[in-house]
Amino acid sequence: MTEHADPVTTPYRPRATLRDVAAMAGVSMKTVSRVVNGEAGVTPQKVDAVRLAVSRLDYRPNVSASALRRSSRRTAAIGTVLEDLANPFSSALLRAVEDVANEKRVLILAGSVDEDQQRERALVRAFTERRVDGLIIAPVGEDQGYLRTEMEAGTPLVFVDRQPQGLLADCVLSDNEAGARNAVHQLAEVGHRRIAYLGDLAIIPTAQQRFAGYQRGLLECGLPLDPAHVVHDLHTIDDAARATTALLRSEGAPTALFASQNLVTIGAITALQELGLEQGVALFGFDDFPLADLLKPRVSVVAQDPAAMGRAAAELLFERLDGERDRPRRILLPTTTVLRGSGEIPPGRP
Template identity: 60%
Template structure:
């Protein structure tokens, strides 16, 4: 399933500037330009300044990849994956899926974590492009990725995963976050709950906002208005989620059910409920699966994304682009799945009637 975005004006692909281009513009030899680029001594201040000026004017980026590792077609046989956190189960599954497809092509996946830091996102992408990565797979943190336009014009294939691109017209592979969150809430209501808490990730993350929207709309469908004190945002770690859940469930009017909008948040909520010995009384549905969720007591009901499929679709798009195919950028949606295991089926006070 995919949706084609509206077309935007396409740029004409231009070759990347070379060290020879820098030397010609600066009026020096290629050897002198190389010394400046590599930080070597023996170059006069005037010539070094001319080379630096040429580098800036041409937007030249050194190629740190050894020529012996480059293929005859000029590619480095490496694709860069810019992920939220390689230690997170979602990111690691996505990385493995990319790796499995790339291995079939004898291509490496090089990856790094950005930890929801826009500056780190830019720095990591710059590091990968300076090393002439053949393509980029990005789970973005910044609010605008228009700065990548020059990479697109230069012909570097780019695919966004999990979060849509902003300010950029490229392929994307996404989950339907709003529908998945709504399914979780409908499920809890069907099991007799009306007081359903929301534990959410950072509000700066578009997927967190989509999941919160799904939560609100599903409650509205049932004529339920959530209590303001039962909605907690900006929980990005297990520890933060655990503390928030402890406060929720020791309050004057604790909720009977909880929707946790991210796997680490879900784990934090589970820890809090177990500390309070309420894990058998409070219903819980988490967004994103996580290892050993089915072995807990009760086993954890989740809205599962499919990072393996998302990664394989993203890799397929990348290699099709590298193979020379061309099309207007598209957005591909991978469906979520509600997996019932026990925690989301704990009955609420309205289980036997309205």
Template identity: 45%
Template sequence: MTVRPTMKDVARQAGVSPMTVSRVVNREPGVLPGTAARVHRAIRTLGYQRDDVARQLRRKGQLTQTVGILLDNVADPFMASLASAVEDVARQQGSVVLIGSSRDDPVREREVVSAFTSRRIDGLILIPVAGSHRFLRNAVATGTRVVCADRSASGLKTDAVVVDNRGSANRAIAHLVAHGHRRIAYLGDRLDIRTIEERYAGYLTALEAAGIPADPAIVRHGLRQAPDAAAAVAAMLAGPDPPTAVLASNGIVGLGVRAALPGGTALVSFDDFLLAAQLDPPVTVIAQDPEAMGSTAAHLLFARIHGDASPPRTVVLPTRLVARGSGEIPGPYWDGAH
């Protein structure tokens, strides 16, 4: 294993100064073609590659062409699509992407953010976990741009790209009510996640608007995995006065519910998922567009990096209620109007 050659090595080999090598490597004008050719030959001979660590240090105030993305879990399909879109935009912009998973752990989130900023990232796409993000103020103050995706951060004013969770939940409940349901269960992930809280709030207000009293017996929070959700819905159905319809707060919960739900019970789930259309009955979902979210967030980020200093913006992306069947199963109050 040889040591990595430096510009000095190339310079010696080509019989020029390191500065000239630098100029050639960076395609700066004002180098004689012959000189450049000698340098290129030396570069090939030695297998030289510019050291961007040194470069970034020297070019202070310049960009490192590195952005970070910090999300719950790369393995989550929603997050993965989002990350993929971010990476695409970053590449177009000539930047590389540092990725990290917070796994819903604020401590881990801080650690990863710190590891990122100590490497001088130009910007960060953040899917914040619950809790305050005031600790990011320092980073923001010293030039790290931050754009939140999916949820916004508390204690920090940043750009954000989100969907109207409350309105979407509202629409889902209205949809179920219109199909004759009045006993509608809610099964959800942890309530301290901002988006989940908003969805639950939408559930409650929609019930109220429909004149249906909320019943804690058919509400469950804190479901992290599909099996948990399956067990929860099974318990509910076994209880007295079971629900005739279910709203699932996100895709994981929706999957779990689906597996345990008898055919006659209606289901609307947040988040589209692969094969949702091929199940029987096909699952009605509130679909988000993670790629649009990722690329929007990334474009916002790079606009900031390139100097956009306008006040922080929140972009609200639309959701689609995709009626596939499971959400249109008629309930006991169905009036045949649909």
């Protein structure tokens, strides 16, 4: 093993500035600025000289300094505050935002809040300290009033997934209530009369809406609401699996399950498989998930479209940035009921 003669001696060449380019090209800094920004009023010779210096020095304009000075004071970056960048819902949404932003040559700062109000505030603060041009937020807390200052300072805000509290602002939501209601109708139509509700943390607004839809669905179908068939506050796959097992082993067990969220659905499936009941108990999930149609039975769901939400939110935001001054808008995206099999299992099967 011969030793390398040259262990990565990075020569360290500090970044060139406008001043350096100007010096090399023999023009004033302002002229370089003009060339770099494509402003008119520079003779072709000088343009060439500047271009040459730029490429020789590998000059990169400092966007922060530029934004500081520019009258628009735009940084061409937006902040995105989501639940958890690693979950499929958040990441699909983020990706859609990115695609819209990318067309406008705007960058994305992103962060996860993990259902933590403090973290939401900290992220928003960090983003506004960088003077992002706008914010897309999936709000957590009970109160977004603290964001009023940002709106007054001219930073447009768009909320996704959940409505802001204590603040009027654009938002993009799924029709959670209608979606849950539809699922219940579907299960009732097949003949179920004992439909259990497996819900996420009850403090989460979307969970509340889905529960409301569940209740309304029961009411409309003339079914009683059995408190023994309602479980809230399931936030992990394991929680959900345990709760499902308990439910199905109980006296007067439900013949159908409505799972109000992704992970809850998966937990329910796990439990059903363990009990060997996956073909005997109907299951409807809220939120689609990859592979739902490769499982046996294939899983029926009420699907949201996170990418559409992200796209809509980003579009609202950019309209605001383009000067739209209307009152806050509220976009309610419909859900899609996807019948794949598990939701159509009739009651009374082994």
